[in-house]
Amino acid sequence: MALDREETGERVLAIAEVLLNEGGxxxxxxxxxxxxxxxxxxxxxxxxxxxxxxHRAVNMRLLDRLGAAGAAAMADxxxxxxxxxxxxxxxxxxxxxxxxxAHPGSWPALLAFNRRRPTLxxxxxxxxxxxxxxxxxxxxxxxxDFDLDDDTRRIAARTLWSSVHGIVTSGYAGRSVRRQADEIxxxxxxxxxxxxxxxxxxxxxxxxxxxxx
Amino acid sequence: MALDREETGERVLAIAEVLLNEGGxxxxxxxxxxxxxxxxxxxxxxxxxxxxxxHRAVNMRLLDRLGAAGAAAMADxxxxxxxxxxxxxxxxxxxxxxxxxAHPGSWPALLAFNRRRPTLxxxxxxxxxxxxxxxxxxxxxxxxDFDLDDDTRRIAARTLWSSVHGIVTSGYAGRSVRRQADEIxxxxxxxxxxxxxxxxxxxxxxxxxxxxx
DNA sequence: ACCTGTTTTTGAACACTGTTCACGAAATCC
DNA sequence: GGATTTCGTGAACAGTGTTCAAAAACAGGT
Numbered sequence: 218m219a220l221d222r223e224e225t226g227e228r229v230l231a232i233a234e235v236l237l238n239e240g241g242x243x244x245x246x247x248x249x250x251x252x253x254x255x256x257x258x259x260x261x262x263x264x265x266x267x268x269x270x271x272h273r274a275v276n277m278r279l280l281d282r283l284g285a286a287g288a289a290a291m292a293d294x295x296x297x298x299x300x301x302x303x304x305x306x307x308x309x310x311x312x313x314x315x316x317x318x319a320h321p322g323s324w325p326a327l328l329a330f331n332r333r334r335p336t337l338x339x340x341x342x343x344x345x346x347x348x349x350x351x352x353x354x355x356x357x358x359x360x361x362d363f364d365l366d367d368d369t370r371r372i373a374a375r376t377l378w379s380s381v382h383g384i385v386t387s388g389y390a391g392r393s394v395r396r397q398a399d400e401i402x403x404x405x406x407x408x409x410x411x412x413x414x415x416x417x418x419x420x421x422x423x424x425x426x427x428x429x430x
Numbered sequence: 431m432a433l434d435r436e437e438t439g440e441r442v443l444a445i446a447e448v449l450l451n452e453g454g455x456x457x458x459x460x461x462x463x464x465x466x467x468x469x470x471x472x473x474x475x476x477x478x479x480x481x482x483x484x485h486r487a488v489n490m491r492l493l494d495r496l497g498a499a500g501a502a503a504m505a506d507x508x509x510x511x512x513x514x515x516x517x518x519x520x521x522x523x524x525x526x527x528x529x530x531x532a533h534p535g536s537w538p539a540l541l542a543f544n545r546r547r548p549t550l551x552x553x554x555x556x557x558x559x560x561x562x563x564x565x566x567x568x569x570x571x572x573x574x575d576f577d578l579d580d581d582t583r584r585i586a587a588r589t590l591w592s593s594v595h596g597i598v599t600s601g602y603a604g605r606s607v608r609r610q611a612d613e614i615x616x617x618x619x620x621x622x623x624x625x626x627x628x629x630x631x632x633x634x635x636x637x638x639x640x641x642x643x
Numbered sequence: 644a645c646c647t648g649t650t651t652t653t654g655a656a657c658a659c660t661g662t663t664c665a666c667g668a669a670a671t672c673c
Numbered sequence: 674g675g676a677t678t679t680c681g682t683g684a685a686c687a688g689t690g691t692t693c694a695a696a697a698a699c700a701g702g703t
Binding site for chain 3: 674675676677678679680681682683684685686687688689690691692693694695696697698699700701702703
């Protein structure tokens with residue numbers, strides 16, 4: 218075999234992603250990878266420490282792709298001269314929805330994976346890729362005339378992301394397929410509309426602890 | 431053994447929940463359950479069809495408890511004569527946060543479980559329990575002076591739930607523990623504030639498809 | 644009491660997991 | 674070309690979930 222070491226690593230990752238995408242987390246089996254990649258079981262463990270290591274690597278690629286999709290959507294709008302905040306936020310959310318739909322198995326697997334390990338050694342490279350997304354959203358927010366201080370804008374960006382994420386993920390735990398898409402779209406539109414109107418009214422979002430004990 | 435059949439079933443469920451709560455999904459092992467319950471492996475499969483069946487049953491109990499927590503929070507506010515929408519929504523969100531914190535392993539396990547099975551045969555009793563939650567939120571929204579039609583209020587309730595859910599779940603995938611709680615609180619406060627302000631401004635939330643293609 | 648038919652419980656067996664590691668093959672160096 | 678280091682291999686190990694023939698417990702009936 219005249220395959221570079223790194224090249225077979227990429228091959229394994231591609232195979233692993235297909236397996237995850239088709240059958241979810243418990244479809245990622247060492248023997249299947251080895252068979253489909255034309256190598257032995259042990260070699261998989263030579264290239265990656267664990268099966269978890271393989272999954273982690275696949276997840277990194279997924280996050281990179283998601284970030285690229287978001288950036289591409291923004292670049293597309295910029296090129297078309299569209300600066301409207303509402304349209305930009307809807308485009309970002311739409312990019313996320315399409316991304317999830319394009320990865321029906323591997324994206325849920327990423328989420329399930331993060332849930333399985335109660336935050337061990339992985340957060341560094343992981344959240345770095347997420348921060349990239351938050352900054353895209355924060356940039357869009359900075360384009361509006363909301364006059365938010367940096368800290369509040371940061372929180373708002375993360376809140377928007379978390380909310381869209383929640384809408385999409387709980388949406389796909391639901392009923393049929395067409396009802397899902399429509400429900401998700403409506404929730405996202407309402408969220409974005411309400412968010413913009415709410416931020417426009419200005420005022421302070423002081424972090425005063427007034428939670429009823 | 432003088433234990434009723436249904437009684438040992440409850441015992442198994444209690445043990446299973448502890449296992450899930452302590453070690454996540456892959457800590458739910460048939461042999462461990464059998465040993466701790468004082469029965470044999472086969473008996474577990476006599477009481478439940480699968481290990482997935484056990485997990486499903488535990489999840490149902492969790493959802494019931496969550497619904498009860500929400501209802502209790504509302505009843506508490508009512509008894510104290512508090513009808514303010516903001517306070518009620520914050521109380522609901524707080525109840526959810528506390529619930530998740532009180533079930534640090536079994537609740538993530540529920541979410542991971544729902545992700546593993548791409549929506550198979552379970553939606554009936556499952557979503558029924560969630561609808562109960564949505565109606566609590568919709569009831570709170572109906573108490574405000576937003577003048578929303580029933581359909582929009584339904585969507586708004588689900589959007590709020592999904593958003594809080596997203597905030598909490600992505601929040602706990604993050605860094606340390608104290609930073610998490612603070613970040614989650616701030617996001618929830620901003621979400622609720624923005625939501626109320628946005629809904630107050632009235633206007634139509636028409637579902638016109640203006641997504642950029 | 645005893646036998647009979649039914650139900651329930653059991654735990655040994657099976658098919659699969661992830662993971663390791665002694666063993667050879669292949670490459671690299673001097 | 675021999676020595677040394679690196680790398681791929683697949684058989685072996687320790688666990689999984691799940692099944693199912695047999696054993697045990699039980700329920701009547703005479």
